[in-house]
Amino acid sequence: MERESRKLRESGVDRRALSIAQTVDGIGQKVRQLRRERQLSLQQLAERSGVSAAAIHKIERNGMVPTVATLLKLAGALNRSVSYFVEEEAAGPAVLVHPEDRRPLYTSKEGIELRSISGPYGPFFIAGAFATVQPGASSGPRPMEHWGEELIYLLEGTLQLVVDGEEFHLAPGDAFHFRTDRPHHWSNPSSEVARAIWLALRAR
Numbered sequence: 001m002e003r004e005s006r007k008l009r010e011s012g013v014d015r016r017a018l019s020i021a022q023t024v025d026g027i028g029q030k031v032r033q034l035r036r037e038r039q040l041s042l043q044q045l046a047e048r049s050g051v052s053a054a055a056i057h058k059i060e061r062n063g064m065v066p067t068v069a070t071l072l073k074l075a076g077a078l079n080r081s082v083s084y085f086v087e088e089e090a091a092g093p094a095v096l097v098h099p100e101d102r103r104p105l106y107t108s109k110e111g112i113e114l115r116s117i118s119g120p121y122g123p124f125f126i127a128g129a130f131a132t133v134q135p136g137a138s139s140g141p142r143p144m145e146h147w148g149e150e151l152i153y154l155l156e157g158t159l160q161l162v163v164d165g166e167e168f169h170l171a172p173g174d175a176f177h178f179r180t181d182r183p184h185h186w187s188n189p190s191s192e193v194a195r196a197i198w199l200a201l202r203a204r
Contacts (some may be wrong), residue, residue, distance in 0.1 A: 025083050026067060036077045037147045049077035066177040081106030095119035106128055109189075111137025114198070126199055133159065133194040138187035144180070148201040153175045157194030160187050 001119060006147050035045050046053040059063035059074075066074065068082075075082045082104070094119075098180075102115035111134040118128040131152075143162070150177065152159065159170040164182040180200075188194045 003202070013029045024086075025135050027066065027071070028060045028062045031074055031078070035060075035081065038078070039147075045074075045077060049073040051077075070166065075106065076108055079106075079108055091129050093123070095124075102130060109139055117197070125201060127201075128199045131159070131194075131198040133186075133188040135188055135191050135193065135198070143183035143185045145183050146180050148180045149178065150176065150180055150201070151199040153197040155195045156195065157192050158188065158190040159194050160189050161185070161197065178199065 027095070035042075040048070041075060042053040045051075045056055049056075049068055055064065055066075056074070059066050059070075071082055075085065076177050077187055081104075085178075086105075088132070096187050097117050097119075102117060105114040105116050107114055113132045114129040114183055115131075116124060116128070118124060119131055152161075152170065154170045154172055154176075161168045161170065161178070162185045163178045168176060170176055
């Protein structure tokens with residue numbers, strides 16, 4: 001794909017076409033970056049996604065453009081939306097996000113809705129979301145571990161966090177900051193909806 005991008009530049013194709021080619025070029029890099037962030041081998045990601053290790057290797061090296069179905073599988077296994085891999089990253093040094101512009105963020109967890117309040121991946125290192133967590137919802141039976149840190153500011157309801165075996169109960173107005181390389185788990189144990197501002201440090 002790098003060769004195709006160069007050809008586009010030389011042939012004077014409009015900037016939009018060049019932008020699309022550059023976005024496609026970036027898919028493999030994002031897959032590789034997320035896989036390494038989560039400390040997954042090619043084989044481990046293959047088992048999680050149902051995409052062969054050989055195909056993932058080719059995608060990461062820009063030797064193959066993934067189909068929509070393949071990208072959906074990889075996005076799910078890496079807990080990202082498909083838009084994360086194909087969104088354009090031409091944002092300037094400042095981004096204003098109006099309430100009506102909060103785009104939905106993909107999550108494999110049931111009972112939680114995330115709406116983005118941050119700028120796109122690339123220029124910015126912090127990802128922020130307005131989170132709505134339904135009663136009884138949780139991150140699942142197994143604790144999660146991945147590079148980074150998260151900060152939660154609870155607006156309404158109740159949230160329970162368990163980090164490295166220690167349990168924390170959040171009430172409205174509480175803020176909770178933790179490293180995500182420790183085993184962690186979240187849940188809404190109450191009978192009411194919880195709403196929070198949820199910030200996370202993006203992949204290095």
